[in-house]
Ligand SMILES: Cc1ncc(C[n+]2csc(CCOP(=O)(O)OP(=O)(O)O)c2C)c(N)n1
């Protein structure tokens with residue numbers, strides 16, 4: 001029997017705004033299946049987003065949702081989590097949202113290790129506002145603000161998160177739908193700050209100007225370039241040169257922010 005997504009959707013808000021060929025709808029389905037697999041009560045889940053094409057996602061799901069300001073989803077999510085640590089709190093946004101205007105919130109949430117899951121929808125461009133380059137746009141790629149090619153070095157979201165102190169960091173793609181579901185599910189179960197970078201395709205803003213003739217070719221690029229971690233561990237750096245690794249890339253146990261805060265300032269429950 002076909003999977004019934006409608007149980008988790010605000011069906012009255014559909015159809016969605018995303019362009020034909022955009023991969024955000026695919027990831028929305030992986031996201032729903034991940035949460036469904038955990039069997040959590042919808043009322044215990046909070047999803048906060050910033051501004052951007054992917055940040056429209058919370059509007060379509062039947063959880064407690066916040067569509068906040070550009071780059072500030074983690075700040076709002078932090079407030080919600082501190083006010084009610086029993087809630088399962090997810091912050092999501094694009095590469096622009098999370099690594100440019102919201103970059104400071106991102107690194108400091110990682111550093112604090114607050115128990116929030118951050119989903120970075122990385123399509124290498126500012127989709128919503130017309131294809132300006134973001135900190136993850138590959139060097140040399142075309143963007144409206146880089147008509148001769150992106151002149152700057154780009155961030156690796158996974159390395160950025162690990163370097164800043166996140167205790168669970170994974171990468172997946174929109175193409176690898178069941179893998180994406182698994183990564184989100186594992187991240188949601190982790191105690192501490194978990195980050196999942198989800199490689200996405202923006203055929204409208206990025207693909208057609210960067211030699212991807214069709215949306216399908218962008219999905220095939222993900223299929224071709226992504227290497228599962230277990231396989232990557234057996235490959236040489238030369239073999240991995242033009243690939244990227246998907247899977248859980250970092251996991252450690254560290255004191256969680258709210259618990260550390262409460263024990264430090266003597267606000268332990270019941271005291
Ligand atoms: C303070 C502020 N600055 C700029 C904007 C304009 N703006 C809206 S969305 C966006 C970028 C969206 O790109 P990204 O976060 O990568 O998400 P995508 O649209 O690609 O999903 C920008 C610059 C804004 N809404 N608010």
Ligand code: SF4
Pocket residue numbers: 017018019021022023024053054123127128201202203204205206
């Ligand atoms: S502009 Fe790009 S990111 Fe935005 S909906 Fe269209 S394809 Fe998706």
